[in-house]
Amino acid sequence: MQVTFLRIALGSYLLSFLFSWLNSYSRNGLFSRLAAWLLKAGFALHTLILVMRWYEAKRPPFANMYEALVLFAWAIILIYMLFDFIYKIRFMSRPVSGLVLIIMGFAAVLDNSIGPLMPALQSRWITIHVVSYFLGYAAMSLSVICGIYYLRSSKSANPDAEKLKALDSLGYYSIAFAFPFLTIGMTTGSIWANVAWGTYWNWDPKETCSLITWMVYALYLHLRMFKGLKAEKAAWLSVIGYFAVLFTFVGVNFILPGLHSYS
Amino acid sequence: MCLSGLKENKIVEFLGSIKLAFILFCCLILACLYGALVSEEFRPAVYYSWWFLLLLFLFGGNLLICGLSRLSGSFNKLGSTLTHAAVLVILAGSLYSYLFAVRGTIEFTEGQGVDSFVSNKGEQSLGFKVILDDFTLAWYAPYNYKVKFFVQDKGIRGVSLVKQHKAYVIKGSGYSFTVLEYFSDFKMDENGVPRNNSEQPDNPAALIEIKGPGGIEKRWLFARHPEISMSSDKNIKLLFSMEPAIREFSSRVRFIGGSQQAQRVIKVNSPGEFKGYTFYQSGYDAGRLDWTALDVVKDPGVFWVFAGFILLNFGIIINYLQKIKPAKDGGKGAACR
Numbered sequence: 001m002q003v004t005f006l007r008i009a010l011g012s013y014l015l016s017f018l019f020s021w022l023n024s025y026s027r028n029g030l031f032s033r034l035a036a037w038l039l040k041a042g043f044a045l046h047t048l049i050l051v052m053r054w055y056e057a058k059r060p061p062f063a064n065m066y067e068a069l070v071l072f073a074w075a076i077i078l079i080y081m082l083f084d085f086i087y088k089i090r091f092m093s094r095p096v097s098g099l100v101l102i103i104m105g106f107a108a109v110l111d112n113s114i115g116p117l118m119p120a121l122q123s124r125w126i127t128i129h130v131v132s133y134f135l136g137y138a139a140m141s142l143s144v145i146c147g148i149y150y151l152r153s154s155k156s157a158n159p160d161a162e163k164l165k166a167l168d169s170l171g172y173y174s175i176a177f178a179f180p181f182l183t184i185g186m187t188t189g190s191i192w193a194n195v196a197w198g199t200y201w202n203w204d205p206k207e208t209c210s211l212i213t214w215m216v217y218a219l220y221l222h223l224r225m226f227k228g229l230k231a232e233k234a235a236w237l238s239v240i241g242y243f244a245v246l247f248t249f250v251g252v253n254f255i256l257p258g259l260h261s262y263s
Numbered sequence: 264m265c266l267s268g269l270k271e272n273k274i275v276e277f278l279g280s281i282k283l284a285f286i287l288f289c290c291l292i293l294a295c296l297y298g299a300l301v302s303e304e305f306r307p308a309v310y311y312s313w314w315f316l317l318l319l320f321l322f323g324g325n326l327l328i329c330g331l332s333r334l335s336g337s338f339n340k341l342g343s344t345l346t347h348a349a350v351l352v353i354l355a356g357s358l359y360s361y362l363f364a365v366r367g368t369i370e371f372t373e374g375q376g377v378d379s380f381v382s383n384k385g386e387q388s389l390g391f392k393v394i395l396d397d398f399t400l401a402w403y404a405p406y407n408y409k410v411k412f413f414v415q416d417k418g419i420r421g422v423s424l425v426k427q428h429k430a431y432v433i434k435g436s437g438y439s440f441t442v443l444e445y446f447s448d449f450k451m452d453e454n455g456v457p458r459n460n461s462e463q464p465d466n467p468a469a470l471i472e473i474k475g476p477g478g479i480e481k482r483w484l485f486a487r488h489p490e491i492s493m494s495s496d497k498n499i500k501l502l503f504s505m506e507p508a509i510r511e512f513s514s515r516v517r518f519i520g521g522s523q524q525a526q527r528v529i530k531v532n533s534p535g536e537f538k539g540y541t542f543y544q545s546g547y548d549a550g551r552l553d554w555t556a557l558d559v560v561k562d563p564g565v566f567w568v569f570a571g572f573i574l575l576n577f578g579i580i581i582n583y584l585q586k587i588k589p590a591k592d593g594g595k596g597a598a599c600r
Contacts, residue, residue, distance in 0.1 A: 119531035
């Protein structure tokens with residue numbers, strides 16, 4: 001059942017992506033509305049998949065890379081819908097559905113069997129730690145989309161100043177929104193490590209990379225507030241920050257094994 | 264309140280400047296990255312080196328001076344003040360841990376008691392006795408069962424994670440197979456009926472039904488004895504394996520210290536405390552089920568670090584609510600539709 005739902009959700013995201021793309025050639029708004037509804041339908045199904053997996057596994061569904069990617073894609077859509085509700089950012093529907101398709105496509109080729117939780121992961125801290133991080137990473141995904149859009153739009157022959165300003169602001173808002181979640185994720189992880197291993201900081205590569213990511217975004221926010229970081233430089237820093245996010249989330253597992261070898 | 268005296272001194276002004284904060288931030292990012300990239304055995308040489316500690320010390324000093332010189336009673340700065348104070352509390356707590364924390368391990372078998380342990384500061388007396396009354400290692404059941412298959416005439420090979428009574432079709436081969444029964448510890452009883460001798464994964468075995476071009480046959484497979492294969496169809500080879508997964512390991516211990524006595528069950532994620540020491544379940548040996556290892560920690564810095572974490576989270580959330588005002592720019596976002 002889950003696999004069928006996952007395929008339907010992927011189909012919804014694919015159609016949403018195609019309608020968003022068609023919308024750039026048509027200005028009547030029909031394709032945009034269709035894309036939005038398909039994204040919402042896919043998200044509803046995606047939520048159901050997570051709930052079913054949680055119920056079936058009898059544990060939170062974030063124990064392996066497949067489950068982490070499914071949760072990450074879900075969080076990106078959730079944050080996108082929240083931001084769309086507040087800032088009206090329908091123009092981001094295409095890159096968001098595209099990114100979600102890539103993540104879900106990657107998840108689809110991974111082992112999706114439900115495995116048991118190793119003793120260290122059997123903790124109530126897992127939910128707040130993982131969910132906080134993924135909400136933060138999801139908002140960072142919006143910031144990098146804004147950054148890339150900004151860099152691409154600013155290079156065009158007739159850049160739209162109003163649009164660039166909005167992209168710059170939106171990139172900043174998404175980082176500012178994500179930062180508390182990164183902080184909650186990092187500190188709850190540290191408390192959990194102390195409960196499991198008796199030490200709140202091990203300088204494990206995953207821990208260190210999460211600290212680096214946190215520091216890069218702290219630097220972004222400080223530069224923005226005190227040195228007026230804006231426009232292209234801000235866009236580039238958000239791209240660098242997202243590299244740190246991706247390296248912490250995926251890269252470390254393959255390149256720098258450590259205590260987080262399971263995640 | 265504004266500490267104007269601090270501002271007037273040029274050196275103090277530089278030490279508390281945002282410019283120095285940015286430089287130190289960048290240096291710390293690079294130093295952390297360098298430490299993550301070196302091999303595991305060299306990591307302590309980076310993170311506990313004099314230059315890394317100096318960087319942290321300078322960063323803490325910069326935060327302190329910067330914070331004091333900008334200290335004001337303004338409610339608008341509450342989030343920012345809490346955040347920066349939190350980082351200082353965390354750094355101070357970490358320093359306290361670095362200087363005074365004691366860590367070590369005790370290893371014992373059931374029935375054995377110890378009153379000392381080898382720590383990072385040498386042999387340490389606990390001042391009380393710890394006795395291991397019982398050690399339990401629990402496995403997940405069912406385990407992860409896998410079947411590797413190879414169909415010789417078609418050259419098809421693969422591996423499937425299998426579940427009981429579920430048919431697995433080997434595409435393009437004309438074969439399918441179903442696991443009828445599996446056992447973690449296979450044994451024939453006196454009547455010749457197969458049964459599970461225990462829940463321990465000592466002799467994993469499976470009875471498999473194979474449907475192929477030649478008809479249906481049943482085959483016993485033994486994970487630890489793949490050479491035993493009673494089969495009429497030699498074209499299809501199957502190998503059975505079992506990956507046992509540990510569910511939990513726990514120690515029931517007694518603490519005896521003078522007139523005080525206590526009993527605790529220590530598990531991973533559920534440590535036990537006695538007289539300022541915390542005991543963490545850390546080791547087991549699947550081949551020696553009466554033996555275990557516990558980590559022993561006495562860290563006075565933990566309280567301060569966690570207090571810093573709470574402050575940090577509050578500070579950052581308050582700062583977000585105070586400084587980020589989305590409503591003002593909401594209309595501009597709409598322009599991007």
